[in-house]
Structure formats: C-alpha cells, structure tokens
Amino acid sequence: MSDTNTPVGGEDHPSGYWTFHSPINIDEVATALLLADIAYDALSQAATLRPGASEGREETPEETDFESQSTVVYAQDWTEDNRPNMPVPGQWVFEPERDWNEAWRRGIEPVRIGHVLIVPPWLDAQISSQSGDIRFIIDPGQAFGTGHHETTTHCIQALVDTDLNGKRVADIGTGTGILAMVAAALGATEVMAVDIDSTAVRIARDIIADHQPRLFPNTRMMCAQGSADSIPTPPTFDVVVANMISPVLMEIANDLARLLSPNGQLIMSGISNQRAQEVENAFAQEGIKLSITPGVEWALAIGHTMERNDER
Ligand code: SAH
Secondary structure, eight states, X not given: XXXXXXXXXXXXXXXXEEEEEESSOHHHHHHHHHHTTOOOSEEEEEEEEOTTTTTTSOOOGGGXXXXXXXXXXXXXXXXTTBOOOOSSOOXXXXXXXXOHXXXXXXXXXXXXXXXXXXXXXXXXXXXXXXXTOEEEEOOTTSSSOSSOSHHHHHHHHHHHTSOOTTOEEEEESOTTTHHHHHHHHTTOSEEEEEESOHHHHHHHHHHHHHHHHHHOTTSEEEEEEOOGGGSOXXXXXXXXXXXXXXXXXXXXXXXXXXXXXXXXXXXXXXXXXXXXXXXXHHHHHTTEEEEXXXXXXXXXXXXXXXXXXXXX
C-alpha cells in the first residue's frame, strides 16, 4: 500500500515530526504494524465524528461515532526520507513543532477581583495598576493559586468582602500563598498559612517574601508544612479560609471548626455545586452553619459557628 505514503505538508517546516493517520481502528493498526515489524513510539485513537456533529461547537459523547475510530501512529525518528511503508491505509501528516510554553504563556491573562490584581511576571511591565490596587506578581507555572481558577476567585472575593483589619487569619492549603497574602494586604495582622505539599510551602514562602515589604510589611506571616490539625489552639482565628476539594474539607471539618473563633468566619471553595449539600451537612455536624453560593462550577461556602438556638 505504498500509495498511501504521499506526504502532506512538511516541506515548509524544518522542525516537527511525522504522523500517520489511518481510518482503521487502533487494534487492527497495532496488529498490522506488529506483523509488518514496524516500530513506533505511540498509537492514539481518534474517534471520528458523525457528519455535521462538530460544526461550530464541541461534540457531545453521544455524537461521537465510536464505530469508526481512526488511529494516529507516531515515531520520533521518522523523517522525510525515513518513513516505513505502512501496511494499513492512511495518510502521512507532518506536525510542526510548537513552542508549547510560549503558546501557554500567551493564553494567561491577568486576573482582577475588586482591587486585587494578579499579573504573571512576563506581563508586569505591560499591565498598569489602577489607584488602590493590591498587585500580586505570580508565575502561574509554580503552584495552585493564581486566581485563574473559579475557586480561588470565590475565596478572594469573600476576603475582599470581609473586614480583615487587625484580624487573625488561617489559610489551609495555601498553594502559592495567594489567599494568605490577600488577607494580609487587606489588613490582617497575623496570618498562618499551611499546605501538606512541601513544594507548595517552599514556593509560597518565596512568593510571600517577595510581596511582604511592599504589601504587608507589618503582618506576622507564618507559612508551614501541615494541615488544619498541625495548628494548635488557642488562640483561635477570626477568619479561616480553605480552598480544597470537598472530600478533604469534610475530612478536616472538625479541625477547621476547632480553629474558628466563636464569632469567626469560615471561607471555603473547592466544593463542586453538586456536592454543596453534602458538605453543608458535614459541617453542621461540627456546629458550623454554611451558606452556599453556587458558582459556574464551584460553590463558595461561608460558615459561622452555630448559635445555641440554631438547628443542629
Ligand atoms: N489556596 C490556594 C490553593 C488551593 S489548591 C487557592 O485558593 O488558589 C489546594 C491546596 O491544598 C494545594 O496546594 C494542596 O497541596 C493543598 N492540600 C491538599 N490537601 C490538603 C490538606 N489535607 N491539608 C492541607 N493542604 C492540603
């Protein structure tokens, strides 16, 4: 089947790799290559869409025709002159190398939540602040917590809406340290940030040290490896913020409740809209009443210690 080996593209692209696209399903291609003794690095299966299914919108799984799966074969050392005769029908396609790092960078936008502005370092010179802005420079490649995720945005908004002057704040699962830093910049006098991930702690410490002189020189900031259970009480905290997935929040609910002052406020996200009720029930068990605001995908939960006459 040497007539299938006519190249498509490639001449204008000095750097890239050759792939072979076959309309045959992956198992048959794998078997044929094995029988023909053709070595390759990877096979991937591409499901073919029913005609018209993909036009102008994303396909849904039901629209994918799994009967007519096609296969892409790839080998790093295939070149213009060194491509095997394929034992299955298909077409050679040259995939030009892309600078993924550059493409990714171009997709990153600054984030603004009220006066909180988070800018990636490479846009620092281009993006100007407005008066009153609290400006953070965070490299999004480092750890979770750049403001690009809905859950982080919810927590930042909740912190912005809270009077943090002179308050004691705990940030559980600090990632880049963003929520701890926002709380400090908004007037908290003491902030305790923890994360179970030692890499996150190292990164957060660096980022905090970079921002402290300019944004919160007088705040007592601590950043340590650990979780809610590693923070001793008393003293308790006026505000506890925790942005983590629901199972983790429910698992540490008891310690989050312990950290919270009697009139304190618990701020949580990482709860998918669907699981909000479950989380609400788990925290009620710990004496915390949650009010949930659903988001696009993730909810914000604000919790307070239940009054004695609250329903339990
Ligand atoms: N606070 C940041 C990061 C949230 S991502 C923000 O809002 O954007 C969640 C973070 O929690 C991760 O850095 C992860 O390492 C940490 N984490 C996960 N489980 C944890 C636990 N049980 N205790 C403490 N931190 C945890």
